[in-house]
Amino acid sequence: MSLFRSEGHLAAWLATTKQKRGEVLSLTKVFELAAAWYSDPRDPAWRPRTRDESQEVLDSVGLTGDFWELPS
Amino acid sequence: MPKPTAGALRVHVYDKLLDGGRPPTISEIAEHFAISPADSRRAIAAMQIGKTVLPDPYTGEIWMAGPFSAGPTAYRVIGRHAQWFANCAWDMLGIAVIADEEVRIESQCTDCGAPISMRANPRTPPVAEGIVHFLIPARRWYEDIGFT
Numbered sequence: 001m002s003l004f005r006s007e008g009h010l011a012a013w014l015a016t017t018k019q020k021r022g023e024v025l026s027l028t029k030v031f032e033l034a035a036a037w038y039s040d041p042r043d044p045a046w047r048p049r050t051r052d053e054s055q056e057v058l059d060s061v062g063l064t065g066d067f068w069e070l071p072s
Numbered sequence: 073m074p075k076p077t078a079g080a081l082r083v084h085v086y087d088k089l090l091d092g093g094r095p096p097t098i099s100e101i102a103e104h105f106a107i108s109p110a111d112s113r114r115a116i117a118a119m120q121i122g123k124t125v126l127p128d129p130y131t132g133e134i135w136m137a138g139p140f141s142a143g144p145t146a147y148r149v150i151g152r153h154a155q156w157f158a159n160c161a162w163d164m165l166g167i168a169v170i171a172d173e174e175v176r177i178e179s180q181c182t183d184c185g186a187p188i189s190m191r192a193n194p195r196t197p198p199v200a201e202g203i204v205h206f207l208i209p210a211r212r213w214y215e216d217i218g219f220t
Contacts, residue, residue: 001160002182002205003147009183010205016183022207027165027190030204031197034165038139040172041086044079058210071211 001030023067032061076105081115085125085137090171093154095134095142139163139170148178149192161204168192 004010007024014021025033036057039046049057051070058068076084084104088096096104102112113132119125128135134142140156140163141147147158149167156171158164161179168175174193181188182205190200 001162002207003161003164003179003188003202004183004205005181005186005188005201007203009181010203013183019207022205022209025204025206027200027202027204028197030162031165031192034139034162035169035194037162038166038169040170041137042083042090044083046082067206067209069209069211071214 029061033058033063036061075107075111075115076101078119080105081119082125085119085134086170089137089140089156091154093156095137095140098133139166146180146182150176150178161202165192165198169194 004013010021010024013019037054051072055070058064058070081101084101085095088094088100098109098112098116101107101115102109105112105115107115113127116125116127116132116134125137126135127133128142136142136159139158141159143157145157145159147161147164149156149158149164149171151171151173156167158167164177164179168177172194174191177190177192177198179188179190180186181202188200188202190198190202192198
């Protein structure tokens, strides 16, 4: 998950590295994802999420579709 | 002394990370829990916290403890009392959430290397130029978490 200044810079990087474009999110959307995904691991009640719980987090911030489908 | 529980080790690792900016070493974990370095190494390897606490395959030291990186990266997060390195652009904002404080992020454009700075906090999105590219689809995130 790499940071770029703009779509133009991403396009240049994809051309240079010959990588296929994935999905592009705004910083606002990535913040929403980070806030929903991460909690403090120092909390004694913390536990790893199941695959389905992680998928629910992605769904909850609108990241749906084939690209965002976690492995079963 | 019995080996630390997974929960006790997790809390210790993240306490050290949040306080000092880096995870504890094998030696420090051994000393803290009064166990041998070999048992410390085994305890780290057994953590498997959501597939995001990973030991270095060669040294056994903690390499990443999501969203933190043990070593320098292009995503530096500066808090009130410590600074951390994130594994990626997603994680740099995750650190603000876990640290639960306003942070300054010093990063750069992956294409041209131009600096990108922003302030972030646990409650509101950062205001800054930039977009985040997810190269790998979610179904492959855990095949090689370091590359992802």
